[in-house]
Amino acid sequence: MSLALDLAADRAGAPGGGQRAAFLADVLAGLSAARKTLPCKWLYDPEGAALFEAITRLPEYYPTRTETAILRERADAIAALAGPGAVVVEFGSGSAEKVGLLLRALDRPAAYVPVDIAPEWLDDAAARLAGAHAGLPVMPVVADFTRPFALPTRVPAGRRLGFFPGSTIGNFTPEEAVGFLGLARRVLAAGGGAGSGAGSGSGSGSGAKARLVLGADLVKAASVLEAAYDDAAGVTARFNLNLLSRINRELGGDLDPGGFRHRALWNTAAERVEMHLVSRRAQRATIAGHLFTFAEGETIHTESSHKYRPDRLARLAARAGWRIEAFWTDPDRLFSVSVLAC
Ligand code: AVI
Numbered sequence: 199m200s201l202a203l204d205l206a207a208d209r210a211g212a213p214g215g216g217q218r219a220a221f222l223a224d225v226l227a228g229l230s231a232a233r234k235t236l237p238c239k240w241l242y243d244p245e246g247a248a249l250f251e252a253i254t255r256l257p258e259y260y261p262t263r264t265e266t267a268i269l270r271e272r273a274d275a276i277a278a279l280a281g282p283g284a285v286v287v288e289f290g291s292g293s294a295e296k297v298g299l300l301l302r303a304l305d306r307p308a309a310y311v312p313v314d315i316a317p318e319w320l321d322d323a324a325a326r327l328a329g330a331h332a333g334l335p336v337m338p339v340v341a342d343f344t345r346p347f348a349l350p351t352r353v354p355a356g357r358r359l360g361f362f363p364g365s366t367i368g369n370f371t372p373e374e375a376v377g378f379l380g381l382a383r384r385v386l387a388a389g390g391g392a393g394s395g396a397g398s399g400s401g402s403g404s405g406a407k408a409r410l411v412l413g414a415d416l417v418k419a420a421s422v423l424e425a426a427y428d429d430a431a432g433v434t435a436r437f438n439l440n441l442l443s444r445i446n447r448e449l450g451g452d453l454d455p456g457g458f459r460h461r462a463l464w465n466t467a468a469e470r471v472e473m474h475l476v477s478r479r480a481q482r483a484t485i486a487g488h489l490f491t492f493a494e495g496e497t498i499h500t501e502s503s504h505k506y507r508p509d510r511l512a513r514l515a516a517r518a519g520w521r522i523e524a525f526w527t528d529p530d531r532l533f534s535v536s537v538l539a540c
Contacts, residue, residue, distance in 0.1 A: 222449050222486055229490045229498070236441060238369055238473075238501035243444045247319075249437040251293070256433060258425040261365050264533040265413045269296055269363070272526050272535060273303035276359075276411055279523060279537055280304060284359040287311045289343040289366075289382060294323035296363045300411065301331050308356040309335040313343045344370075344378055349385060358386040360410035365533070368415050368470070368504040372514060375504070379518030382410055383540050406539035410520065414534050416527065417505045420464035427462035427471045427503065435460035438473050438500055451485035461497065469510075473501040511536065 221240055228236045242250065254262035269276075282305040288297050291312030301307055310327055314320045320338045328336040335354070341347040360382050367375050386408035427434055438460045445451040458475040465472050477492035484490075506514075511534070512522050520538035527534045 218448060225445055225449060225451075225485060226488055229485070233499065234492075234496065235499040240444065241437060241441055241501065242316075243440070243448075246437060246440050246444065247292075249433060249440060252433050253429070253437060256426075256429045256431065258429045259434075260422075260426060260532050261413075261415050264528050264530075265363055265365070265535060266296060266299070268526050268528055268533065268535045269299045269413075272524075273299050275524065275526075276300060276537060277303040277305060279539075280359045280409060281357060282306050283308045283356045285309045285311065285354060285356045286359050286361060287313065287349065287386060288361040289313050289378075290315075290362070290364075291323055291338075292316075292319055292364075294327055297361055298327070298330060300359075300361060301327070301334065304359075307331075307334060308354045309337055311337045311339060311349060311353055313339045313341050313347075315340065315342045344374070344381070346381060347385070349389065353389070355389060357406075358389075358408045360386045360408065362410060363413035363535075365413050365415040365503070367412065368506070369501065370504070371502070372504065375514055376517045379410075379515060379520060379538075383408065383519050386410060387540055406523070408540055409523065410538040412515075412536045412538055414506045414511055414536065415503070416531060416534055417469055417507050418532060420466070422532075423464050423471050423505065424462050427473060428460065432460075434462065434473075438475060441500055442475065445485060449486050451483060453483040453485070454481065457481050457492075458498075465502075468502075468504070469506075470502045470504040472499060473503075474499050506534070508534065 224237050224240065228234060253259050284304055285308045286297065286300060288294060291314045294312055301310060312320055312324055317340045320340060324336045324338040328334065337350065337353055339350065362382065367378065370378055439455045439458060442453045442455040442458060446453055457478050459478055461474045461476050463472050474497035477494060477496045480492065480494050482489060482491045508525060515522055515538050520540050522536050523539040524537040525534060
């Protein structure tokens with residue numbers, strides 16, 4: 199077996215020691231705001247990541263199993279659009295569970311490039327993928343994929359197929375989503391493109407410089423959405439409350455996680471599920487020498503998960519220079535997988 203994993207992952211903009219300072223800055227700014235908020239990216243320390251994995255298996259949390267079923271059913275159609283020799287670039291690859299469905303269907307993919315900010319996840323996932331797909335060059339890149347970055351020059355030429363599953367796009371504001379889609383288009387269209395690499399000259403995969411397979415959750419009944427983000431077993435509550443424990447662990451805070459409760463609500467106007475931590479009583483806490491007060495019932499907004507309607511998704515993609523080449527959903531129209539082309 200040829201294990202083609204390039205173990206020296208490129209550290210493009212690796213977070214390093216600045217991580218704690220960035221976390222502290224976000225916490226101090228977010229808890230000082232008139233409407234308290236914390237960026238959802240900080241939910242994912244090792245405990246948070248494990249809780250999120252548990253969420254994906256909950257009966258109420260339909261996105262993961264629904265998207266996986268769509269990808270399984272449509273993998274051959276995606277492969278036909280992509281053509282032979284595609285370079286697969288996964289943004290925020292995490293545990294890289296779903297990409298195997300694509301890699302197995304694609305015709306001689308030229309390389310798999312997982313991009314993630316967490317080197318430990320990246321190395322594990324990259325080793326597993328390289329083991330499962332003999333001969334496939336796996337070239338991990340450590341980078342914050344929400345900021346401009348370039349793929350390393352050793353990534354082979356060839357038409358690029360981006361992969362952004364999981365409805366992670368929903369955790370961006372619509373403006374941020376347009377920003378990310380534009381950035382992804384620039385990364386994917388640079389260096390690859392029609393007529394270069396192993397994909398050139400084939401009938402399939404023609405007519406586009408690059409493609410992006412995008413998983414996006416759809417607008418649906420509030421009851422279904424609120425249950426998905428406030429499950430009966432309380433796993434999502436633990437996921438949300440872990441952020442307070444993380445602040446205590448990493449920033450020396452003395453927040454009382456028991457003094458807050460998890461709340462998930464569907465915001466009809468903004469078409470998003472919001473997660474909040476609601477203060478059960480008037481209380482105060484100190485974080486890195488800064489004092490914060492919380493009124494009874496006051497909330498910390500910790501995550502927004504935007505849900506899309508197909509026409510809104512198409513408009514968002516168009517603003518970032520993409521057109522929708524294929525759009526699939528499940529029989530219950532819970533979730534969508536699109537192929538964007540540019
Ligand atoms: C990672 N992200 C797409 C999840 C979502 O559905 O917004 C995070 C999550 N939060 C609560 N449950 C799952």
